[in-house]
Amino acid sequence: MQGCRAIQCLADKQDRERGYRVKKPNIVIVALAVTAAVTAAFWLLLIAPALTGNEINMTRGVTEQSIMNYDLHMVVLWICVVIGILVFSAMFVSIVLHRKSKGHKAAKFTHSTGAEIVWTIIPVIILVAMAVPATTALIHMEVAPETEMSIKITGFQWRWKYEYIEDDISFISSLKPESNAARMLGSGIEPETIDNYLLDVDNRVVIPVDTKIKLLITADDVIHAWWVPDLGWKRDAVPGFINEAWTEVKEPGIYRGQCAELCGKDHGFMPVVVEAVSKADYAAWVSQQRNEVAVNQEEARRLWTLNELMDHGEEVYATQCASCHQSNGEGLSPAFPALAGSNIATGPIEEHIDVVLNGVNGTAMQAWGSMLTETDIAAALTYTRNAFGNDKGDLVQPRTIARIKNG
Secondary structure, three states: OOHHHHHHHHHHHHHHHHHHHHHHHHHHHHHHHHHHHHHHHHHHHHHHHHHHHOOOOOOOOOHHHHHHHHHHHHHHHHHHHHHHHHHHHHHHHHHHHHOHOOOOOOOOOOOOOHHHHHHHHHHHHHHHHHHHHHHHHHHHOOOOOOEEEEEEEEEOOEEEEEEOOOOEEEEEEOOOHHHHHHHOOOOOOHHHHOOOOOOEEEEOOEEEEEOEEEEEEOOOOOEEEEEEEOOOEEEEEEEEEOOOEEEEEEOOOEEEEEEEEOOOHHHHOEEEEEEEOOOOHHHHHHHHHHHHHHHHHHHHHHHOOHHHHHHOOOOOOHHHHHHHHOOOOOOOOOOOOOOOOOOHHHHHHHHHHHHHHOOOOOOOOOOOOOOOOOOHHHHHHHHHHHHHOOOOOOOOOOHHHHHHHOO
């Protein structure tokens, strides 16, 4: 009996040794296979889209700040990828090769001082390594250098006003009429037929390249956020408060963005378009804008015909008024009342002018007196009093608006 037991023990020992010799290479093979699979998965998610033109990575941008942000993002990303590969490889190897069905039993221990020290020190080192470039990027973003020009940006529902402080230029930038028309329900216009649908405006922000520009960002009604991904930052536009930012674009081009704050029902229709041009082209643009201001002042002094005001008023209404009151003048009650047959648009003209110039407190009706030219306001008033079936037959002259605004 004892001899049989000895033989059996020897056989079991030999089996265990054979099993160990077989299991050890299996562990290496499985570990390598799992590591390769996890690495391939990360490659497919992060690198392959860029090679196929469907990149899902962060925008690299065209400013020093945006490039700094991109490089920081990639460093942190690859640190996370390496950690992910190590963790998932160890996890899958443990699950596959050390599962209970293969006869393995969980080890019983309370703690390991050495392991606790290691898994505390290593994460601290990793965090410090990431904190240094992150802090550098934040300081570069927040501490503005000596700038060469300033632009004040004011957010309204749902457009932007830009004021070039040194050049004494200001204008309103709104969603382009083609996009505004296509977005309307029942318009019959396919959005795919519109270039840069919902990302184009009637007036772009023009800036010179290789110029440090300070941006003063605020809002007139609710909180907005001015954001162009290629610039590498965004800033909230808060009523009664001015946020500062700065930028220096190195490459000429057109860079598009949007309001990044949920600012109301038409939040998605408040784009930003920045056009960076050479310094010579920028000087020519400034000269053109000043000439247009002079022309507008001259136009405001002459008498306009009803047909002229109606034609110009239709353009102004499409870009500035239709987003709230709708292209057919029927509005969206109760927030945006209809103009067709309304008491304001068909009532005393003095009251209508007052509403447009000074707005209505407690409503979404803004004060347009400081945003539009006298000609634009007069044309919009004339158009709304003679369109949508109102047919009042009266008109408002730009010189009338100028006289009222000047007291």
